[in-house]
Amino acid sequence: MDGTLISMDNGPLQAIEDTKKAIADTNVNVIYEASFKYGEVFIRADILERGNQGWFLTEVKSSTECKDQHIPDVAIQTWVIKMCGVELEGEYLQFINNEFMYQGDGNFMGLFAWQDITASVSGIIEDMAGKKDLFIRMLDGDLPQIKMGSQCKKPYKCDYIDYCKQSGPKYPVSILPNGWRAAQKLQDQGIDDVRDIPNGFLTSEKQKRVREVTISGKPHLDPEATSILKKLGWPRYYLDFETIGFAVPHWKKTRPYMQVPFQWSCHIYHKNDHSDHKEFLDITGNDPRREFAESLIACCGDEGPIIVYNESFEKSRIRELAEAFPDLSDELLALNARVFDLLKIMQKHYYHPSMMGSWSIKSVLPALVPELTYSTLVGSVHDGSEAQVAYYDAISSDADLRVRQKISSSLLEYCKLDTLAMVKIADALHNYQSGH
DNA sequence: ATGTTGAGGCGTGGAGGCTA
DNA sequence: TAGCCTCCACGCCTCAACAT
Numbered sequence: 001m002d003g004t005l006i007s008m009d010n011g012p013l014q015a016i017e018d019t020k021k022a023i024a025d026t027n028v029n030v031i032y033e034a035s036f037k038y039g040e041v042f043i044r045a046d047i048l049e050r051g052n053q054g055w056f057l058t059e060v061k062s063s064t065e066c067k068d069q070h071i072p073d074v075a076i077q078t079w080v081i082k083m084c085g086v087e088l089e090g091e092y093l094q095f096i097n098n099e100f101m102y103q104g105d106g107n108f109m110g111l112f113a114w115q116d117i118t119a120s121v122s123g124i125i126e127d128m129a130g131k132k133d134l135f136i137r138m139l140d141g142d143l144p145q146i147k148m149g150s151q152c153k154k155p156y157k158c159d160y161i162d163y164c165k166q167s168g169p170k171y172p173v174s175i176l177p178n179g180w181r182a183a184q185k186l187q188d189q190g191i192d193d194v195r196d197i198p199n200g201f202l203t204s205e206k207q208k209r210v211r212e213v214t215i216s217g218k219p220h221l222d223p224e225a226t227s228i229l230k231k232l233g234w235p236r237y238y239l240d241f242e243t244i245g246f247a248v249p250h251w252k253k254t255r256p257y258m259q260v261p262f263q264w265s266c267h268i269y270h271k272n273d274h275s276d277h278k279e280f281l282d283i284t285g286n287d288p289r290r291e292f293a294e295s296l297i298a299c300c301g302d303e304g305p306i307i308v309y310n311e312s313f314e315k316s317r318i319r320e321l322a323e324a325f326p327d328l329s330d331e332l333l334a335l336n337a338r339v340f341d342l343l344k345i346m347q348k349h350y351y352h353p354s355m356m357g358s359w360s361i362k363s364v365l366p367a368l369v370p371e372l373t374y375s376t377l378v379g380s381v382h383d384g385s386e387a388q389v390a391y392y393d394a395i396s397s398d399a400d401l402r403v404r405q406k407i408s409s410s411l412l413e414y415c416k417l418d419t420l421a422m423v424k425i426a427d428a429l430h431n432y433q434s435g436h
Numbered sequence: 437a438t439g440t441t442g443a444g445g446c447g448t449g450g451a452g453g454c455t456a
Numbered sequence: 457t458a459g460c461c462t463c464c465a466c467g468c469c470t471c472a473a474c475a476t
Contacts, residue, residue, distance in 0.1 A: 178443045178472060243476050245438065257438050259476060312440040313475040384476045
């Protein structure tokens with residue numbers, strides 16, 4: 001849709017002036033980033049469309065539904081615009097329709113969905129002046145005296161979490177796994193630290209283990225874990241995927257936010273101690289799925305456990321590949337039948353006080369295999385989200401060959417370390433009694 | 437941002453047992 | 457034997473945790 005974009009290049013005051021001119025100009029029917037200021041509040045509206053009696057305001061979100069927190073976001077904009085004397089006829093939220101399937105033809109009709117939120121907005125706008133004053137007072141005042149809680153992460157993660165943690169307990173009760181209800185009860189009783197939880201309070205086995213290990217300071221490993229691992233067959237495939245999920249689909253037959261796999265790493269260990277590493281990475285920018293699937297099948301042979309961390313992720317990707325390529329379906333699904341989940345073993349049988357209630361591979365590795373660390377990675381990729389950014393940079397048309405090669409080696413290095421981490425974790429479990 | 441899985445709490449309903 | 461209580465299993469729901 002053609003319209004006038006209000007630039008911020010010359011500062012907010014100029015943007016406000018430009019907005020006034022655009023509104024006065026009856027040839028302009030759509031304004032992007034229209035800018036307004038009322039009192040201390042400056043806002044930029046994503047889309048304004050001229051209607052018969054006034055304007056329609058549309059806020060664009062990358063989420064896939066209208067969420068509670070979006071309403072006050074639009075309400076404050078609505079309030080500022082109305083206070084500036086501009087008439088609004090209604091407010092809309094525009095978001096991503098994640099059922100949209102791209103057909104690869106450049107046609108994105110259906111990618112977006114809209115919701116009329118005029119009623120919800122007007123329901124809270126009466127209160128807006130008071131709310132605004134409250135927020136201004138809070139910003140001007142001292143640090144709020146409030147304990148950490150769910151508000152630190154929901155609906156968005158707060159930037160000051162690390163700061164606040166410094167003054168809190170060393171092992172807050174919020175680290176209890178699936179323990180939000182228990183944590184609430186404990187905090188109501190004035191208990192903030194896991195080490196202060198009275199014996200007998202917790203009922204879940206996992207939570208009890210966290211409490212006991214935290215108090216004793218000694219890691220716990222159930223010998224059952226060792227015997228389960230020793231029973232696994234050969235050869236052993238340690239496998240990890242990297243994927244990318246675009247809000248706006250890039251390739252035919254993909255949906256918004258669909259996790260498209262573009263890279264895998266596999267360490268293969270044979271019974272005779274012989275080992276091998278294989279990998280796949282496609283940064284051509286073409287749909288990587290077909291070659292990903294074919295190379296994976298070729299790598300994994302037809303017997304031996306395929307060891308992953310959090311099996312639902314890799315299994316789901318393989319299932320999606322099987323749906324995308326019916327001719328490979330049988331071979332792909334045969335891989336899924338061999339998948340063994342290292343995460344489940346860890347959750348059931350291991351805990352170290354430094355894990356702080358988390359069994360993610362990034363928490364388990366430093367506890368169990370401290371000599372292997374992601375910080376040794378020299379490239380720009382240290383976790384899954386950075387892998388996505390790096391992949392996107394690599395396939396972007398403006399990336400030259402040298403940049404691509406650098407990104408490629410960073411990605412390969414990172415994914416290889418992820419599977420090596422699983423190898424070392426499994427080794428550590430194997431040798432636990434003798435070592436440690 | 438996604439999807440999958442599992443934990444834990446709560447309500448429901450059937451089985452079994454007690455009493456009048 | 458009718459009526460009522462208790463207990464436990466099960467299903468449903470919400471939330472959290474994990475991967476990217």
